[in-house]
Amino acid sequence: MLFPSWWHKLGLTIISSSQLHPHALGFDTDSVAYPQELYSPLIQQKVLKIAQAEPNPAQYPQYTDRVEGVWQYFVPNTWTTGFFPATLYELNTRARLCHLQDQPDWVDLGRQWSTAEIPLETNNTQGHDVGFLSFPFVEELAINPENETAIAAVNAFAADLAARFNPIVGCTRSWDTADPVLFEVIIDNMMNLEVLFVSEALTGNHTLRDIAISHATKTMENHVRPDGSSFHVVEYNATSGDVIARFTAQGYSNSSTWSRGQAWGVYGFANMYMHTNITDFLETSRRMATYFLDNLPADGITPWDFNAPLVPPRPADSSAATIVATGLLLLSQQEASLSPPNTAGANKWRSAALQILSDTTRLAWKPEWQSLLANGTVNNHYPSANNLTGIVYGDYYYIKAGNDLITMGLASC
Numbered sequence: 317m318l319f320p321s322w323w324h325k326l327g328l329t330i331i332s333s334s335q336l337h338p339h340a341l342g343f344d345t346d347s348v349a350y351p352q353e354l355y356s357p358l359i360q361q362k363v364l365k366i367a368q369a370e371p372n373p374a375q376y377p378q379y380t381d382r383v384e385g386v387w388q389y390f391v392p393n394t395w396t397t398g399f400f401p402a403t404l405y406e407l408n409t410r411a412r413l414c415h416l417q418d419q420p421d422w423v424d425l426g427r428q429w430s431t432a433e434i435p436l437e438t439n440n441t442q443g444h445d446v447g448f449l450s451f452p453f454v455e456e457l458a459i460n461p462e463n464e465t466a467i468a469a470v471n472a473f474a475a476d477l478a479a480r481f482n483p484i485v486g487c488t489r490s491w492d493t494a495d496p497v498l499f500e501v502i503i504d505n506m507m508n509l510e511v512l513f514v515s516e517a518l519t520g521n522h523t524l525r526d527i528a529i530s531h532a533t534k535t536m537e538n539h540v541r542p543d544g545s546s547f548h549v550v551e552y553n554a555t556s557g558d559v560i561a562r563f564t565a566q567g568y569s570n571s572s573t574w575s576r577g578q579a580w581g582v583y584g585f586a587n588m589y590m591h592t593n594i595t596d597f598l599e600t601s602r603r604m605a606t607y608f609l610d611n612l613p614a615d616g617i618t619p620w621d622f623n624a625p626l627v628p629p630r631p632a633d634s635s636a637a638t639i640v641a642t643g644l645l646l647l648s649q650q651e652a653s654l655s656p657p658n659t660a661g662a663n664k665w666r667s668a669a670l671q672i673l674s675d676t677t678r679l680a681w682k683p684e685w686q687s688l689l690a691n692g693t694v695n696n697h698y699p700s701a702n703n704l705t706g707i708v709y710g711d712y713y714y715i716k717a718g719n720d721l722i723t724m725g726l727a728s729c
Contacts, residue, residue, distance in 0.1 A: 348670040348729045351677035352716035358683055359405060360419070366686065367425045368544045374432030375402055379694050379707035385685025387706070389625055395445035398452050399708045401429035404716045413722045414729030415528040423459060426452055434465070437472035444480060444490045445472040447508025447658060450554075454514050467518055467592065474515030474524055477508060481527045484557040486534040488527065499554040502565070503539050503546050503577040506532065506584025508650050513591050523632050525591075532588045536600045538562070539581070544607035545573040545622070554590035566695050566724050572623035576693075583643030601647050602661070608640055609668050616675030620693040631703040633693040634709030637676040642717045644669035645724065666726060673717055692725075 340652040365389065366377060377387035378396045390396070408422035430452040435715060436442070448454035450473040456466040480488040482499060490502040509531060512524040538550045548564040567574030588594065611622045618637035626629040636641055644665040651662035687706020694702035721727035 322391070333525065337681060340495070348667050349674065350670055350721055351674050351681075352717075353677050353681045354673065354714070354727065355414070357729050359688060360416075360716060361411075362469075362686060362688065363407060364420055364425075366400070367420075369431065370429060372466070373670055376429075376432075377708050379692065379702065379708065380685060380687050380719065385682055385687055385690060385706055387686050387708075392408070393436060393440055394443065395442050395448055397436075398430075398449045399712045401426050401433075401452035402455055403712045403715060404429060405452060405459075405710070406712065406719060408459070409719050410715065410729075412721060415535055416729075423456075430469075432454070434469065434581060436457060437469055440476070443475060443492060444488055444502075444505045444508050446476045447511040449473055449517050450511040454511070459516075467577070470511060471515050471518060473510045477511060478524055478527055481531070482557075483553075484528075485552045485554060486530045486557065488531050489554070494672045497554050497558070499552040501531075501535065501539075501552065503535065503584075504580050505547055506578050506588070508589060509584065528588070529592060529594070532585065532597060535581075536585070536596060539601055540604065542604075544603035545611075546578050548574050548577045566697075568621040568624040568696075572621050574605070574621050574635055575608070575618050576639065578604055578622070579636045579640035579643060582608060583638050584644060586643055586647040586650055587676045590646070591711070598647075598650055601643075601650075604607065605640075605644060605647055605665060605668070611715075612672075615633075616671060616688050617679055618672065624696070631693045631696055632679060632691045634676050634680040634689045634691045634702075635693070635707040635713070636673050638713035639718060641672045641676070642713045643668040644672070644718060645717060645720045649724070666724070669717070670721075670726070673714075676714075688714055 373388060374392055375389035376392065376394065377400055378390050378394065380387050400541045404422050404426035408426065411419040411422060433449055436449055440446065450470050452467040453466040456463050458468065477488055482489060485499050487501045488505060490505045491500045493500060509528040512528040516522060516524040537549050545717045547562040548567050550559060551561040552558065553560055560675055562572055563570040564572065567577065581604045582601055585597045585604065589598040589601065613620065620631050620633045646664045648665035651658040652664065680689040682690040685706055688711045690704065690706055692705050692707035694705065694707060694712045696703050722729065
């Protein structure tokens with residue numbers, strides 16, 4: 317089988333450091349350095365220690381406690397399960413990019429940690445989040461396109477997501493509701509569309525692409541406000557397709573902008589443009605990125621919600637920061653791929669990503685914890701608020717951002 321070139325997404329249009337144009341749109345590329353911690357050997361040491369102590373029966377790290385930074389583990393049927401095995405694959409990529417010697421077999425560890433996901437192909441309660449579950453299998457296919465276990469997993473998870481599509485609404489259902497007429501879609505779902513494209517490449521089933529485009533188009537129309545900010549949840553009438561309500565589940569208020577949701581949107585729409593070349597998706601990613609950057613506080617630290625009050629102090633969310641940084645790098649790649657290239661835009665998003673990574677590292681790098689970063693916010697709704705923790709997807713995107721910077725010629729190991 318000939319495998320599509322987009323497996324190495326950020327390798328499609330590699331930009332060397334000699335092509336950078338400083339001072340573009342007010343950003344001085346020369347003044348923004350990547351944090352050295354992105355390439356600290358502590359990353360491999362910490363992840364390997366967790367990887368070599370796999371629980372039996374299988375459980376997966378999701379977030380840490382707030383005091384000592386010890387990972388809290390959850391059963392495989394959890395939406396975050398795919399991130400730790402995907403992290404192991406990213407460290408395989410790191411070893412290759414950096415020509416590292418005496419490394420563990422990260423791929424073998426990734427396969428080992430992915431095994432407990434296989435029963436989820438036919439029995440899970442994760443709804444739209446099957447896209448996140450597919451991450452390690454997508455990584456495996458980039459290494460071995462003939463791996464039948466990974467092919468079966470990707471196709472099963474894609475079929476699961478596609479079965480949640482309602483052609484009247486034009487979206488895949490995110491959350492199940494007691495009333496089937498209520499059809500809830502969250503901005504996070506933009507990240508799960510990737511599995512549809514991967515499965516399309518494997519099967520030739522173009523309906524999967526059509527579903528992804530429809531979902532992204534409706535999300536663009538109904539989740540994204542005129543100023544580029546976003547609603548977390550849009551509730552539709554499953555029978556008529558009408559929008560019933562727009563609100564938040566994890567943000568501060570129905571009219572606020574939850575930063576992690578905004579980050580999912582920046583990344584998700586840039587990814588949709590990469591797959592489709594539909595300009596509206598590129599423009600939407602730009603608008604969402606602009607809002608994100610324009611609303612960062614003076615210290616550059618990404619807050620849990622951009623509109624949450626400052627008193628009492630609003631917590632940061634380092635996971636939103638690493639997600640958006642990786643999304644900005646992908647957006648930069650898309651700008652560079654245009655004909656002619658939008659060099660100023662590409663430089664702007666690259667510089668912003670580097671600055672966010674630097675500010676986030678300064679705040680949250682935690683050598684003594686099991687996680688790489690602290691200051692993550694899973695949710696901030698009291699009395700069950702879960703903040704000031706390490707988060708597995710925050711660490712995953714931190715490592716991925718470091719890999720992407722190397723691929724783009726913006727950092728060295």
